[in-house]
Amino acid sequence: MITINPDLYLGNIVRTRIRLARNVADYPFKIEDYATAREIVKKVNRALVRSDTFNLYYVSNLTNTTLESMKERHLISQNLIENRECGAVLINQDESISVMVNEEDHIREQCFMRGLRLKEAYDRITKIDDDIAKNLNLAFDQNFGYLTACPTNLGTGMRASVMMFLPALTESGKIRALVQEVAELGLTVRGLYGEGSDAEGFMYQISNEITLGVSEEEILAKVEQTVLQICKAERDEMERLYVKNEILTMDKAHKSYGVLTNAVILSYSEFMSHIARVKLGAMLGMIEISDINAIDDLIIKVRPANLCETYSKRLSSQNRDLFRAKIVGATLTKIKE
């Protein structure tokens, strides 16, 4: 793997996520027994004491809003939420690491980082994985590698994914051909919330599909190489679609900024379509916002459940839209130079 500047393609590459699927040897994948499930949670918790400061949450103790907000931040999956009785998650202070217990697999370790930082994220999650392996006997086969509940995760148990912002390839329609090409490489392109979800706000996840018969390093290298190629294609297309139509692109960015800073109510989807235009304008230097990361953070912050979490109460849909408009307006006004 080449060492690249993680801020290369800033804006286009939002986040890196590495996920490892692990199971405890000598247990069935689907644990029906509450005591055993709790035992695994405790062992994982004990294993992680030396790694970092983690908070342990049992699904059964959390409100639906909190669970939903964690899911919006990709810290937990729908699968974990549905395992109400046995599911748990360990999350570190800055939310860069989450370890789900009793999800589809017994253990799912995740590391998140800004930008394209596959190697760094992999190294960090490997340390977590090593600590867990010291305390728990993980199901591993010399031929197959790590054993997982679903055969698609067998082998490395690893999914390396990169969240990308691809407005030009989307608007030119070239994304369709790209999805096919990427599939031929054994990778997949999904919307923001996994399989079947839409690519709202021009956001996509690129990840490896194949986990068996390849090394972790090979997966990381292939994902990185593909992401960089997509970025190159996106930048060429941005040049053709937006830079060459500078005034039109600038106009759309500024009008969207005007809507977002003046709105009284703002649904998430209306927000997403406008913030994408603002982000694009900022990336192209057409609107005076240099902190692209602040825009990406805002996108997470104003998701429905996260909004409710911030205001510690159940908000009606209309009140959510009122609060969203306030937060978005204040944030954008603050980050504009």
Add this chain to the structure above:
Amino acid sequence: MITINPDLYLGNIVRTRIRLARNVADYPFKIEDYATAREIVKKVNRALVRSDTFNLYYVSNLTNTTLESMKERHLISQNLIENRECGAVLINQDESISVMVNEEDHIREQCFMRGLRLKEAYDRITKIDDDIAKNLNLAFDQNFGYLTACPTNLGTGMRASVMMFLPALTESGKIRALVQEVAELGLTVRGLYGEGSDAEGFMYQISNEITLGVSEEEILAKVEQTVLQICKAERDEMERLYVKNEILTMDKAHKSYGVLTNAVILSYSEFMSHIARVKLGAMLGMIEISDINAIDDLIIKVRPANLCETYSKRLSSQNRDLFRAKIVGATLTKIKE
């Protein structure tokens, strides 16, 4: 006629216009002879010297842009523009009075005033008409009244029209029934630029259709009464549609304000749809603009030919949209409290 506060229904009643059609006796309605046509222009010009300070413009001396911009300000008609050789117009300093010569009729006298000022406008144009009658022998028949080129203007030769802003009746669809009811009263509802033109920006002209067999006072009373009834209906509908949906209405007004104050390019139609929302918000006190008249003035100022007149040059369509965005942004920022 009742004396009403001319600022009643401020915002809904934009402008009053009174037009008188007059012809010189013993000449054919359609003058083909250049010398005769010029003679009439000179006589009208001489007649008006005592009335006010008028500028005399010959159509043949004006550029297409200037003619178009005068038409946008309703000072001249398409009919006058088409009489390139013989047409002329006299316009006073504040553009409240224009007298077209060699239009469809030999003389068409117009007076414009803000708000609902039918009586005042009629009194002012009558003084002009008296001065003209002193210098020219006008075609008048004891039975028919003033003789006009088109029989629809026979009699008083008068058209009294009021420009109205009717968003609620438009959005509720009730305007359609209203147009029919008004027709039964011998009045007519048209779009902003006369017959067949669209009601862009929720703007309509209400005027009398019948000129024969009724007195000027009767026409004025009927137009005024109808306009007040429409205003009442509009205000009721505004209450129902907008005041009861306060947040939604405020949101639309503020988003439109955001678009107009941040736009880089602005077509006239995009401007019109947003300014209508801003005006509505201002009328309802939902957006901090107290000078509704400034909004109505802006609507005239940024029409395509008027923009070109302001910048004294031929602007490409794209440059017009750039200038429009600048003027609109600056004006709205200035008038917001």
